[in-house]
Amino acid sequence: MASETEPASLQKLRSLCKRRGLIFQGSEIYQGFANQWDWGPLGVEICRNVREAWWNKFVTSRNDMVGLDSSIITSPRVWEASGHLDSFTDPLVECDRCHGRFPGDKLIEQETGEDLAGHPLDEIDEHIRKNEIACPNCGGELGEARRFHLMFKTHVGPVEDEGSVAYLRPETAQGIFYNFALVQNSMRMRVPFGIAQIGKAFRNEITTGNWIFRTREFEQMEIEFFVEPGTEMEWFDHWQEETWDYFRTLGLSEDKMRWREHSEDELSHYSSRTADLEYYFPWERWGELQGTASRTDYDLRQHQETSGQSLEYQDPMTHEKYLPYVVEPSFGVNRTVLALLCGAYREEEVRGETRVVLALKPDVAPCKVAVFPLSRKDNLTAISNPLFDDLRRRWPAMLDETGSIGKRYRRHDEIGTPYCITVDFDSIDDRKATVRHRDTMEQDRIALDRIPAYLEEKLG
Numbered sequence: 001m002a003s004e005t006e007p008a009s010l011q012k013l014r015s016l017c018k019r020r021g022l023i024f025q026g027s028e029i030y031q032g033f034a035n036q037w038d039w040g041p042l043g044v045e046i047c048r049n050v051r052e053a054w055w056n057k058f059v060t061s062r063n064d065m066v067g068l069d070s071s072i073i074t075s076p077r078v079w080e081a082s083g084h085l086d087s088f089t090d091p092l093v094e095c096d097r098c099h100g101r102f103p104g105d106k107l108i109e110q111e112t113g114e115d116l117a118g119h120p121l122d123e124i125d126e127h128i129r130k131n132e133i134a135c136p137n138c139g140g141e142l143g144e145a146r147r148f149h150l151m152f153k154t155h156v157g158p159v160e161d162e163g164s165v166a167y168l169r170p171e172t173a174q175g176i177f178y179n180f181a182l183v184q185n186s187m188r189m190r191v192p193f194g195i196a197q198i199g200k201a202f203r204n205e206i207t208t209g210n211w212i213f214r215t216r217e218f219e220q221m222e223i224e225f226f227v228e229p230g231t232e233m234e235w236f237d238h239w240q241e242e243t244w245d246y247f248r249t250l251g252l253s254e255d256k257m258r259w260r261e262h263s264e265d266e267l268s269h270y271s272s273r274t275a276d277l278e279y280y281f282p283w284e285r286w287g288e289l290q291g292t293a294s295r296t297d298y299d300l301r302q303h304q305e306t307s308g309q310s311l312e313y314q315d316p317m318t319h320e321k322y323l324p325y326v327v328e329p330s331f332g333v334n335r336t337v338l339a340l341l342c343g344a345y346r347e348e349e350v351r352g353e354t355r356v357v358l359a360l361k362p363d364v365a366p367c368k369v370a371v372f373p374l375s376r377k378d379n380l381t382a383i384s385n386p387l388f389d390d391l392r393r394r395w396p397a398m399l400d401e402t403g404s405i406g407k408r409y410r411r412h413d414e415i416g417t418p419y420c421i422t423v424d425f426d427s428i429d430d431r432k433a434t435v436r437h438r439d440t441m442e443q444d445r446i447a448l449d450r451i452p453a454y455l456e457e458k459l460g
Helices: 008-019 041-060 076-081 102-112 121-130 173-178 180-187 232-250 297-305 333-344 378-392 405-415 426-432 449-457
Strands: 022-025 037-039 067-068 089-094 101-103 146-149 154-157 165-167 195-200 217-227 257-261 275-280 283-297 325-332 346-352 353-358 367-374 397-399 418-423 430-435 442-448
Touching: 008 022, 008 333, 008 346, 008 353, 008 449, 022 076, 037 041, 041 067, 041 195, 041 217, 041 232, 041 333, 067 180, 067 275, 076 165, 076 297, 089 102, 089 121, 101 102, 102 121, 173 180, 173 195, 173 217, 173 297, 173 325, 180 195, 195 346, 217 232, 217 333, 232 257, 232 283, 232 325, 232 333, 257 283, 275 333, 283 297, 283 333, 325 333, 333 346, 333 353, 346 449, 353 405, 367 378, 367 405, 378 418, 378 449, 405 418, 418 449, 426 430, 430 449, 442 449
Parallel strands: 067 195, 367 397, 367 418
Antiparallel strands: 022 037, 089 101, 089 146, 154 165, 195 217, 217 325, 257 275, 275 283, 283 325, 346 353, 418 430, 430 442
């Protein structure tokens, strides 16, 4: 259910996504569940397009990158080595009146704009008192902050005891780190090189919000790029440039993107430098879209010391052994799709009516082309059906036969279909069809046998 304080534009977008099969409330027939969201038939296509664009740019097109798919449940010692068991927490504050619970640092950021992520609890308490921050639900007084662990705990095997405790991974990065030597040796990779991974991660957030922006289950696209110590800042700059280009190519407006460097007291314990690529979302706040971190050799060193297994790299030319430093560009599928949807949604007045358009770039759009036979009569379907069969072998396509042509256009404007093709009664004689462009609404009359080549030129 949408929040009363949610911007009207976001409420409209959420309604569209439900109505058109992009995003559904999780467990909706049971009144929903804790800010969980399901990707509908068209939503999964957008996510797949985002993943494929990412994989093509950062893995397939590079000779210094390989892929990995590590397990979601791992040995608990992985999280002991990484520091998650001790430090993966948020400062929780509870209202003395209604007993609502909230992340203290997020409340402070919302009220003052100050980012106190990772700061000591006494600083959180001090800022709450100094700024007279009250419970956002009832206005009650907030109690002292305490640590809340964000990892989901589970048990492996038939007996639930301390010896069977395991955790759902809160990030995909650690699977890359503990597999570093195996990947490097098996693939004969030479530093500098990277390992990329796309997969689910789980965080037991105190509060979620802003629709799919912050959820407890989400999908990451992460790279750990291993470099020679001393070259990490050069590679940091490289990955910032590559990241910006990726989002620009997907269709995000550069006017709504910015880099924000973390201050020294904001840095994570493993980081020597971190910068967030932020996007200006409809709730009128900048939000993290992607993070680039210089993780030094912290993770490899921790896993080496905890496991007792060497993770050193030996340079084949100099024979020098060292633990590589790591630059990590980390992306979220959910937030990328959210930014794309927010940026693409628009309303236009056309002949006294409101036209809703999801102006996604064709590479991202879930359906590339739709075929509309003007009638279901045999002499038209004999043309439209073979045309559709030919097109759907080349691109994601739909055959839409119901409703007026105007209604069909509106449906496909709302899901972002770049091109719609109408087969009419003139098509029987002239062997042509009308191709309509989503963004301009211009129409071209194209010979049936030329339509695939015409679309190939437009869609690639």
